[in-house]
Amino acid sequence: MKYVIKNVNLYQGKIDSHIIEHSNVYFENDIIVRIDTGETIEDGYEVIDGTDKYLLPGLINLHAHLFGSGKPSKILGSQSKLQQFVIKAAATNNGVKILDKLMQKNMRDALYSGVTTVRGVGDFFYRDVILRDKIKKGEAYGPDLIVSGPAITVPGGHGDQTFAMSASAKDELEHCVELNHQHDVDLIKICITGGVMDAKVKGEPGEVKMSLEQARWICDAAHAKGYMVASHSESEKGVEIAVDAKVDTIEHGAMFSDEIARKCKQQNTAFICTLSPALPLAKFSPKQTKLSDLCAYNAKIVVENMIDGIRKALSCYIPVGLGTDASCPYVMQYNMWREVCYFAKYLNVSNSFALYTATLQNAIILKMEDKIGSIEVGKHADMFMIANDPLKDLRALSKVEMVIAKGRIYRDCHIKKDIKLEKELDTLI
Numbered sequence: 001m002k003y004v005i006k007n008v009n010l011y012q013g014k015i016d017s018h019i020i021e022h023s024n025v026y027f028e029n030d031i032i033v034r035i036d037t038g039e040t041i042e043d044g045y046e047v048i049d050g051t052d053k054y055l056l057p058g059l060i061n062l063h064a065h066l067f068g069s070g071k072p073s074k075i076l077g078s079q080s081k082l083q084q085f086v087i088k089a090a091a092t093n094n095g096v097k098i099l100d101k102l103m104q105k106n107m108r109d110a111l112y113s114g115v116t117t118v119r120g121v122g123d124f125f126y127r128d129v130i131l132r133d134k135i136k137k138g139e140a141y142g143p144d145l146i147v148s149g150p151a152i153t154v155p156g157g158h159g160d161q162t163f164a165m166s167a168s169a170k171d172e173l174e175h176c177v178e179l180n181h182q183h184d185v186d187l188i189k190i191c192i193t194g195g196v197m198d199a200k201v202k203g204e205p206g207e208v209k210m211s212l213e214q215a216r217w218i219c220d221a222a223h224a225k226g227y228m229v230a231s232h233s234e235s236e237k238g239v240e241i242a243v244d245a246k247v248d249t250i251e252h253g254a255m256f257s258d259e260i261a262r263k264c265k266q267q268n269t270a271f272i273c274t275l276s277p278a279l280p281l282a283k284f285s286p287k288q289t290k291l292s293d294l295c296a297y298n299a300k301i302v303v304e305n306m307i308d309g310i311r312k313a314l315s316c317y318i319p320v321g322l323g324t325d326a327s328c329p330y331v332m333q334y335n336m337w338r339e340v341c342y343f344a345k346y347l348n349v350s351n352s353f354a355l356y357t358a359t360l361q362n363a364i365i366l367k368m369e370d371k372i373g374s375i376e377v378g379k380h381a382d383m384f385m386i387a388n389d390p391l392k393d394l395r396a397l398s399k400v401e402m403v404i405a406k407g408r409i410y411r412d413c414h415i416k417k418d419i420k421l422e423k424e425l426d427t428l429i
């Protein structure tokens, strides 16, 4: 298992990276062992010709749910009888088998789209943990998974009765952390505010559902066990509670004060930008999205809040990472590249900074930058190859020719995409 990718245009993923032409990248098993330029190739390596191609570090998706394909569906809307029926059916033996198959397919699609690490932040019945281990053992294709199991929410909060378990009292919330710990999760996910998909009234996505006290109980219990905590927070108050409870990553985000900015820097809190779900819901008509007017209204608020918050975080040099919130309507598992495009366009950052954010910056937020996030000697061989220069046009990321994940090579990365949905989404880039 000794390979060299020869004569390739290399983008390493560091903040000041540019394209290095005529690069040769050597890897043995799952580790990159040497990088040089020129025509001479060391003996003993199987050669992969990279002439005229571009080699990049695998993308990291910091916010996904593994269960859904991302195709718009009424089931995903506000808690309906149909939704509860589907969740009940999924809990049966046969249901779990179907769910496992769907999740496997979803993660294979993610892998084939150049994503080599996914952080799952809320899934059903710990099937995310099971799939993580299957992929680790080589029993399924997929990115490296870092998973939370079910999120923790409060009664009536975001995710209650779907991808989260709910509780109110201190001992109950601590028990939720303990339960996830017993199931061998990698992080703890909490929901401080409401969400777009399950909101019942205008403005609810930003409404605080979990108190500071409750968030603190969970964070303290989680941190004591060595877990990072990610918090769904879609309003200024929701961000404030998250920061005061000392969560590690604020998912989605909103505007915040200078005082909160100071605390973020002190505690090393990061913001995770997820424009992929809210943008289409805000910009497409409810007829097109099959969701309610209420959903569209709330999505507009969330998008504006998120852009304000992420812009402020960037201006204060608070770490900002990227995730898609895959499984939400219009957020297909293979479209992490779109989040990179949205980030460049709507936050007005350079293509190179957007790409750095989706790779090395995301790895830094995971505290895994010694292993992943860039193409450097000693790091994991997690890379993908494309035909065109992504620094000139980020849409080049969508045409994947080869993926290498932990040194394993995937040459046929065909994904069956929904062409109609892809065309609709192209209008947002």
Ligand SMILES: [Zn+2]
Binding pocket: 063, 064, 065, 121, 122, 325
């Ligand atoms: Zn989410």
